[in-house]
Amino acid sequence: MSSQKRIVVKIGSSLLAHSKQLTLRYAFMHGLMSDIAQLKSEGYDVVLMSSGAVALGLNTVGKTPEDAGLLDKQAAAACGQLLLLNAYRNVAHEFGFDIAQILVTIGDMEERRRFINTKNTIERLFDHSIMPIVNENDTVTTQELRVGDNDRLAAKVAQMIQADHLIILTSIDGLYDKPPSAPDAKFIEKLEDVSEYLSVTEGTSALGSGGMLTKLQAANMAQHAGCNTIIAEGIMERPLLSVLGNERRHTKCVAFGTPASAWKVWLTNRLQVAGSMTMNQKAADELVANGGPITHADIISVHGHFQKGDILHVYDENDVEIARGLTNFSSDEALLLARHPEAGTAELLGYSAALPDLIASKNLVVLEENHLPWDVPTDELQLVSSSQ
Structure with missing residues (x-):
């Protein structure tokens, strides 16, 4: 963990924009920035993960949340970013600190070099006591290339800066064991295994893109990075200090104690599935017991189209996700190698690979039980042999 005290705060659109007028809720923003100023004075580095640009820009492009299409939302984001950042800057100056904006795409989080570049930018802003405000770049992302929710994106940033706390402020006071409207719903104050409550997490807000499901997914990602997650209602007065106190x-x-290396945390906590492989059961059992590597003789099917350097999700024949790792080959190359386990890489591909295994041991992590699994991919399945 970083020796510096660090907090990532995620704010949803419904807290920043009035649902009807689609205008800024300045009272909430003042309470938020007042708390951040206090935390900074106590020695904390703070990153603010803020939604709201699309909602605030809809009036400018003459649309509502109900009738806005993708292009409308991209245009609204371009308009709303100006309104949002100008308001943040003015209020931050009232409390004596500066802000900066960092717009990211999913590639900035999933591709290692860009991930490190983003981290270095945030670290330099911290050096100058400037608070980064991070958001997905909604002006350029399409449905296929976007994260989709700022909850998990905030968890990736918490992982990136080795934060102590991820605070997710939302329109509800926390997690319940069933829909909060149920008369016998029980409030959950503390939990370690978020998978116990995934069945009661459906639904999103009118303005937001994430519900309680994405918050629990984000919490699980943060747990593996050694970061505690707080889910709380976004009230106007002392929204942060009141929950921290x-x-x-x-x-x-609750965080899972000492996290794995930064490399392994990055490998296992993904925002998007690039592709996957299914191993034969004997090889899968050996992998779980003794670790990697994964060779092309171990694979019985390949899912999706991926490139060398992508992170793959690895399943056994019982559809249980057992590992994640960085592939040394594209999906077409992996399929060709797996169909001819007796042949060499150079013979099949026309070049000698520096790392001949599909996934090398150093680039592979066997998942622990407390990792949230991904659903088994069902599209673009390519079997290694026609007999399987």
Whole structure:
């Protein structure tokens, strides 16, 4: 963990924009920035993950959340970013600090070099006591290339800067064991295994793109990075200090102790599935017991179209996800190698690979039980042999 105290704060659109007028809620913003100023004075580095640009820009392009298409939302984001950042800058100056904006795409989080470049930018801003405000670059992302929710993106940033706390402020006071409207719903104050409550997490807000499911997914990602997650209601006065001081109720998802290396945390905590492989059961059992590598003789099917350097999800024949790792070959190359396990790489591909295994041991992590699994991919399945 970083020796510096660090917090990532995620704010949803419904807290920043009035649902009807689609205008800024300045009272909430003032309370938020006042708390951030106090945290900075206590020695904390703070990153703000802020939604709201699309919602605030819809009036400018003459659309509503209900009738806005993708191009409308991209245009609205371009308009709303100006309104949002100008408001943040003005309020931050009232409390004596500066802000900077970092717009990212999923590639900035999933591709290692760009991930490190983003981290270095944030670190330099910290050096100058400037608070980064991070958001997905909604002006350029398409449905296929976007993260889709700022909850998990905030968890990736928490992982990136080795934060102590991820605070997710939302329109509800925390997690319940069933829909909060149920008369016998029980509030959950503390949890370690978020998978116990995935079945009660459906639904999103009118303005937001994530519901309680994405918050629990984000919490699980943060747990593996050694970061506690707090899910709480975004009130106007002391929205951060009141939960950090345990003055009002909230749900706390507890970190899993000392995290793995930064490399392994990055490998295993993904925002998007690039592709996957299924191993024969004997090889899968050996992998779980003794680790990698994964060779092309171990594979019985390949899913999706991926490139060398992508992170793959690895399953056994019972559709249980057992590992994640960085592939040394594209999907077409992996399929060709797996169909001819007796042949050499140079013979099949026309070149000698520096790392002949599909996934090398150093680039592979066997998942622990407390990792949230991904659904088994069902599209673009390519079997290694027609007999399987």
